[in-house]
Amino acid sequence: xxxxxxxxxxxxxxxxxxxxxxxxxxxxxxxxxxxxxxxxxxxxxxxxxxxxxxxxxxxxxxxxxxxxxxxxx
Amino acid sequence: xxxxxxxxxxxxxxxxxxxxxxxxxxxxxxxxxxxxxxxxxxxxxxxxxxxxxxxxxxxxxxxxxxxxxxxxxxxxxxxxxxxxxxxxxxxxxxxxxxxxxxxxxxxxxxxxxxxxxxxxxxxxxxxxxxxxxxxxxxxxxxxxxxxxxxxxxx
Numbered sequence: 711x712x713x714x715x716x717x718x719x720x721x722x723x724x725x726x727x728x729x730x731x732x733x734x735x736x737x738x739x740x741x742x743x744x745x746x747x748x749x750x751x752x753x754x755x756x757x758x759x760x761x762x763x764x765x766x767x768x769x770x771x772x773x774x775x776x777x778x779x780x781x782x783x
Numbered sequence: 784x785x786x787x788x789x790x791x792x793x794x795x796x797x798x799x800x801x802x803x804x805x806x807x808x809x810x811x812x813x814x815x816x817x818x819x820x821x822x823x824x825x826x827x828x829x830x831x832x833x834x835x836x837x838x839x840x841x842x843x844x845x846x847x848x849x850x851x852x853x854x855x856x857x858x859x860x861x862x863x864x865x866x867x868x869x870x871x872x873x874x875x876x877x878x879x880x881x882x883x884x885x886x887x888x889x890x891x892x893x894x895x896x897x898x899x900x901x902x903x904x905x906x907x908x909x910x911x912x913x914x915x916x917x918x919x920x921x922x923x924x925x926x927x928x929x930x931x932x933x934x935x936x937x
Contacts, residue, residue, distance in 0.1 A: 717888060717896045721827025749889075753903045759837020763907045775835070777900040778892075782917040783868050783885035 714738060715775045716745065722775075735769050742767040742774070749779035828895025835899055852902050854909035861905055863898050869919050871901055883919035886912060 714725040725741065727734035746752060746765065753761045754771040761775075768774070833841055840850035849864040851874070861884070862872040873882040886904075887897045904912035 715831060717828075717890075717892055717900070719824060719891050719893075721824040721893050721896065722831060751900075751904070753907065755835060759835070759840055761835065761903050761907060763903070773834075775831070775899070775903070777896065777903070778888040778890050780886050780900065780904060780912060780915050781889050782915050783887055 712738070712769075712771060713773050714741065715773070716750070717775065717777045729769055739767040739769070745776045750776040751778075751780070752776050824893040825895060828893035828899070830895075832895040832899045832902075835902070840902075850898075850902075852905050854905050855907055856909040861901075863901055865894055865898065867894060867897060870897065871905075871916075884913065884916045885919065886916035 711726045712729050714727075715722040716725070725738065727738045729735060742752065752764050753775050754764050754768055755773040755775070756762050764771070764774075833844070836844060836850060840852070843850040849862050851860050851862050853860055860874040860878075862874055862880070864870045864872065869883050869885045871884040871886070872880040873884060875881040886901065888900045892900075901912065
């Protein structure tokens with residue numbers, strides 16, 4: 711199962727989907743586009759401690775984390 | 784009549800006692816839930832953070848409450864500490880703090896998220912991250928964070 715983690719005040723909201731399920735993938739892709747559209751950054755975990763920022767939905771990604779737009783503190 | 788009144792009083796007393804008992808039980812259960820791993824926003828955020836750290840970073844975090852990352856563009860080392868503000872130290876070659884940076888995702892996020900987002904950003908898009916960041920003083924001047932904190936985590 712692939713996972714999407716969307717950071718928020720509750721820590722994160724987690725979504726899981728089956729990469730072999732076309733409908734589930736489409737839904738995950740829509741979620742991805744919506745989040746990117748409102749300023750979220752998406753990153754995929756590539757290994758132990760390694761990650762990669764992505765701008766396009768990657769259906770093969772096992773874990774994607776989304777965090778809100780960065781700002782100075 | 785007097786007997787009936789006694790029953791009413793006894794019933795009312797029992798009801799009040801049960802209310803206090805249930806309230807106490809709810810408080811205890813709520814506390815247990817908050818203390819359980821993953822049971823709170825902070826718990827979830829720290830659990831997610833740990834999954835995304837490298838083994839070396841995880842060891843640093845477990846031992847010191849902070850971990851180091853390398854900026855993808857400059858190659859500089861940064862230390863991300865467990866704090867809500869000014870929690871990113873730029874390190875010099877000797878490992879001493881040369882500057883403090885403050886940036887993070889918008890919104891009222893738990894601290895674990897405020898550590899993970901800068902890690903990902905500095906390791907993948909350092910310039911963009913620092914472009915929005917506020918820079919604090921390094922060793923050359925006063926810090927907006929109590930000095931005792933720097934010494935505690937160093």
